[in-house]
Amino acid sequence: MTQGSLLRQILEYENRHDPYPLYAELRKTPVLNEDDGAYVVSTYDEVLTLLHDPRVSSDSRNMTQPAGIDLQDQQQDEETTLPPSFIRLDPPEHDRLRRLTNTSFGPPHEPHRVHEMRGELGGIVSDLIGGIGGTDRIDLVEQFSYPFPVTVICRLLGVPREDESRFHGWADTLAASLDPMPGQDPTERDRRTQKARTELGMYLAGLIEERRKKPQKDMLSELATLKGPDGSLSTMELLSTAALLLVAGHETTVNLITNGMLTLLRNPQVLERLRTDPNLSVPLVEELLRFEPPVQLVPNRTTLADIEIAGVTIPKGASLWLVVAAGNRDPLRFEDPDRFDPDRQDNRHLGFGSGVHSCFGAPLARLEAQIALSELARRLVNPRLLEDPPEYRQNAVLRGPRHLPVACDDIRP
């Protein structure tokens, strides 16, 4: 195996079910210069250092090499003339938009927002499990982990219930557009993505207009009417922020829950502990974010200056791929890293990234996964995997099963 071909092998579908041996190979060269000039970084300390380095830019306007993909496709934004969302901006523009958005999401302005969703999240989970029906073959992705996060983001933003199904359709299309190797006609996919973005933009613009006239107790109303030391969000900024929240929080959370059930079903003694002790879900979700992170790598960063790291000089203008999933299994940082251990102490994983772009939605994602997994463990009687490994989605960046067929004996009330 040549070092230069490792990234290509990681992107190849046949390795999707288990990329971890390739990551171990990759870590032998902590900062690897690919044939196309990109730098792939895979060891914990180096990934963490670069995620915090202000000379590493997330702004696609600084890119000198062709784009890969990221949590939100910048190219699409420009085509629909939406301004870049804050995931694709550097400080100080990034910080202003993130601070403004946070005033309606978390402390100090809204310290209870996520916590107060607990009851509602439990209700959505309960309805989805209650609606599963037959127990001979359940597709946990389609019947549970896929619909859950998009319903949650609709409630958070304040999308009326009767419109939620339209939102599901747009979220599906936009999530599919993030796949770097789509395996279908790319022109047709681009056309559908473009149509979904335009429709979503028009729908949100109408909703924002309504909320400005008649604010309610939801995030869109607060963001549409807020005024403070950072000014306010323009309609275009609000549109790209709402689209970012929808896309960044959707497939990632789907994969955390699905990877979580897969890992639990492979570790039945942990599943049984969770069934009787829902508090285990808190450290368990952290260990999942380390062991099977839904975002495997952060692509499309650009160096704004020469950077010396691990004995290598990464030149100014280089494109960086930061492989957080490889850092999470680095034996220099984590003891016995290939063991799934929810009792692990000192688990500062990179599952939510780190630095200025660290996941904005982490408190919500954690709560969603904790409730989902503890309820599935409690209610499914004697659950078992019908396919192992299951079929994965094509995407190597947002990695997770496309379907997760399981059977169980019964569903507890």
Ligand code: HEM
């Ligand atoms: C398990 C679920 C999730 C995972 C694994 C995850 C992971 C990540 C990661 C790794 C980043 C950093 C990307 C980078 O450095 O470029 C990120 C950023 C972000 N995430 Fe999440 N995410 C999850 C759920 C969510 C949810 C539910 C939301 C929204 C409510 C959300 C909103 C965002 C936003 C807005 C950013 C950009 C932050 C910034 O640029 O300052 N994420 N996420």
